Amino acid sequence: AQTVTQSQPEMSVQEAETVTLSCTYDTSESDYYLFWYKQPPSRQMILVIRQEAYKQQNATENRFSVNFQKAAKSFSLKISDSQLGDAAMYFCAYRRGRAQKLVFGQGTRLTINP
Amino acid sequence: DVKVTQSSRYLVKRTGEKVFLECVQDMDHENMFWYRQDPGLGLRLIYFSYDVKMKEKGDIPEGYSVSREKKERFSLILESASTNQTSMYLCASSSRGARTEAFFGQGTRLTVV
DSSP, X not given: OOEEEOOOSEEEEETTSOXXXXXXXXXXXXXXXXXXXXXXXXXXXXXXXXXXXXXXXXXXXXXXXXEEETTTTEEEEEEOSOOGGGOEEEEEEEEEXXXXXXXXXXXXXXXXXX | OOOEEESOSXXXXXXXXXXXXXXXXXXXXXXXXEEEEETTTEEEEEEEESSTTOOEXXXXXXXXXXXXXXXXXXXXXXSSOOGGGOEXXXXXXXXXSTTOOOEEOOOEEEEEO
16 A cells, blocks of 8 residues: 655744755555645645656746655655745645545644744 | 535534534536544545545545535535544545646534533
């Protein structure tokens, strides 16, 4: 079975600094997708960034980027120029190919210090 | 604006009660999901449905059942609520396809006393 591990229960960063959240996963599949979701205090989970396993190029969305290391099965999220609104729980998630369900990691609570 | 709506944000029920959690999506999505969120455990899949009247067990289906009579609505049922079912419940939906993303409701925090 596929598993997703986030080894950092909590992280904190100064406003305007850069922070990296770690995620590792275990799979024997070659076709899969990886996601980072953000859950702010309002609890509405929203998609931050998505990476297709077949793409070598790391995904980027404005201040958010990933470091996708397929051989190491690592998928970290880098947040640049951290803002107070980035404070949230962040979940790493895996989806196998055309399968529908997501497998989530344990989550990392990110605090932004002003 | 896409929307997944859960009927309650907070719910308090007594042990042994039958509990219904309702979820409605307006995106004509084929897939709908119920997750349970607990601290340190992340989100765990309870049940999902890929079509009307179709359902599949997730990782933790024990003590739960689901119903999907209409495409837009997916209900989670706790037949006899127990205190260990106190948790945050998240509903999600997605379309079929490889690049699809899941959209989530705002969550229902259920307390069983």
